[in-house]
Amino acid sequence: MKINTYILRGILIIGLLNLCACEEFVEVAPPNNKLVSEEVFNSDATARSAMTGIYNQLFLAEFSSGSRSSITVLSGLSADNIQNINPNVLTRMQFENNDLLADNESNLAIWSSAYSIIYMTNAMLEGLGNSSNVSAELSDQLEGEARFIRAFTYFYLVNLYGDLPLILSTNYKENQLASRMSKNDIYLQIVNDLEVAMALLPSEYTTGERTQVNKYAAIALSARVHLFLKDWEKAIDLSAMVIDASSTYELLNNINDVFLANSREAIWQISPIGGGGGLTQTNEGSLFIIHPVFSFLASIKLRPSFATTFEGEDLRFQNWIGYHEGEDAFFAYKYKIWNSSEFPIEEYSMVLRFAEQYLIRAEAYAQTGNLAEAIKDIAIIQQRAGLSPVSETKPNISQEELLNLIMEERRKELFAEWGHRWFDLKRTDNAGGKLSDIKPLWETTDFLYPIPSEERRKNPNLSQNEGY
Template sequence: MIRFVRYSLVIAILGLASCEQVLNKEPVALLVDDLVLNEPNDVQPVRIGLYSAFRGMASPNMIAGDFTADYIQHNGTFTDYRELGTKQITATNGAIDALWGGIYNTIYIANFIQEKLPLVSGVSEATRKQVTAEAKFMRGWANFIGAYTYGDIPNVTTTDQPTNRNIARTAKADILTAVLADYKAALTDLPSVASGSTDVTTNATYMNKINCQAAMARYYLYMKNWALAEQTATTVIGSGVYTLQTNYSDLVLRDFTAESILEVGYNLSDDPGTGNFSLNNLFVSRREVIPSNQVVAALNSTESGTRNSTIGFSIQNLKGNDNGWTVLKYGTASEDNNNIVLIRLAEMYLIRAEARAQQGKLTGANGAVADLNVLRTRAKAPAVSVTAQADVLLAVERERVYELAFEGQRWYDLVRTARAQAVMSAFSPNWNSRYEVWPIPQREIQQNPSLKQNPGY
């Protein structure tokens, strides 16, 4: 059974940080199976439900990208994180289950909007187009994360429960074709953002044409469409909507910086600092996982520059197997860094650098090295000076470690570049090629007879 058809499922709809009054209301609870979209006044509550479901993917997505790879070592008592830290992952892992649930919660509500909104009279055409476009974007994003995490996944395009209770997996390539179709459809009707806009919270919280194009740039990179990855990243960089933060430490310590392209916000009621899959709780409160010695060395290297502000050291934590280091990017409700950034402008420079390097555009003003050095300059790190293509590509890989550490991308990067086996087998004797995809959650296999497990699990 796909998670979103369970009657017990409740999505907490909480006020998103925004200047829009409708999204600052008191929290309400919404049963997915009781979603109502019958009149114009129903549109905004369901839209908030969509954003809330989308936000629910963020923490387990960060866990997938960082904990499956070489960024962490287990330091606590939870079985889920011991499995991820020691590379002995099973299909009963709670984080694996949580991400699957978040993906299909989002898809369910996106499908609901696309089915029901055309039938509601009295909704302005502009609202209808925008909310439908948001639903398409978020369904595309969810399927993108699902395909690159689990491989072949069910392509769910309806809210019909009997259909969704017995749906087989669709080939990853077909899922990704559907992702691009959703992104392109969304791009048509998402709102534009003027160059130089200073409303950084709205620009990063709500879907618009530029952050949709940023997601497309990542899509094209993963699909190895180097020309379109370069072109789309250039469009985002050149839009003037987002600008690089002067000090890298602000990216660690502050929410909604001018660099944030897509960010999910939290408030006192739903801060991710508590709970089994909350990042602050795992990194700081419980210290369930700590930065691996490898990533500590990388972030403290000369090439990283000021990006070592991502982590911090305390002598009080230095004991036993604890190396004393802590991830600082995810704070509590009382701190100004409790959000989760999904895309920021620095990634666009890294996407363009990799795409250019793959096309042999290595040096000069429009070369890969120039893009890497934009980030090196910001981080007060020495400039990249290599010129051979293989060396530039390795420099891009290292730069993604320095720049994007603990932003949920490392595992996906290693797999998509076919570097996972070389890097991870050196990191852990337990690494196995089956870990290049997560298993389908065991409870989903048990409840849906049409689902088949990934090999090796």
């Protein structure tokens, strides 16, 4: 696997240890394990800084960056909300056409960057476990944060690739020949990491920034995980815990405020400060916005068939979707800043947000047959969007109709965010039915991405997904 290729990079990030307010990286010589444990974890300040380095790296790692090789873009292309502007970019067109090749460079970028982050979290956990110089309280908190990020990363990997190597240490000799574990085993690890994180993390954002995960971030992700596992009651209980935290979170009446830095709808965000340069816009903003003058730089647009599904009075259509006349193209406009070098930073990349918890609970309620409570939750999302609630428009809605409505609301609420639509189509067994008409190359095996051929060349124990 390419995991060992990232060892130096990972240790450098763990050993970055930036103690200055601007949070820039500090390069250090390649350390051995003793140096990592003794220097990186010799105080609360250096250990906290190491965790900051992992958060910063999430802005740079391809899978989580929000840029062209991110899950937001590539899995978005695999579904039916966005498409490429230039059909000659073959690497991304393979995602749009659901015709991926195992040697696709962007597919490799997702896999390798995600395992790089997993390596960093493993190094963090090992360092904390071997150190007696970090206070017990901070050590517990940092363990919770590292376990959360590891669970978060594995969640995306398992939903993209299915069975995976389960890497829980920094032992590269073992890791480079690791075989794939079953999807169920990966989910067991995700659930375990999140349970530990929920127990260890504080409820508050101790830095004052929502770029740091807290207990509610772990609960929110766990609610999603249990929804995917079809554990409806657990999903209901967990999402309710977040929804009830009204002192910290709320649905914002002005939906243009949702994606601002530290908005009260944000459960977890990633800051552009991780880029380490002078630019302070999100990658999503610079990628999705079709600039009125520099439109030739645009690479992604919304599918017209998606944009036209919105009702005219839907505030999400009015405020989260832009239109460029010259390109005759709709574009995602959730982030408003295309380019910036200003401080304080106005927008952070949204990872987990409050609205999703209502959608999770609504779906889980509907699946259990509690339509009345499901209708209440989905009505909250509809009313925030300026729409008449289903309780008024269709009070006698059936369970099947309500579940279909919830899927449509998820599509409209969460578009251009972290591949939600792709994962929703797959987990509800609707990918083929929704995509085969618009994607002539669709095959039933396309619901999983291929294991990158370079990884299989380096690790003969890696099997390939069916169809590749």
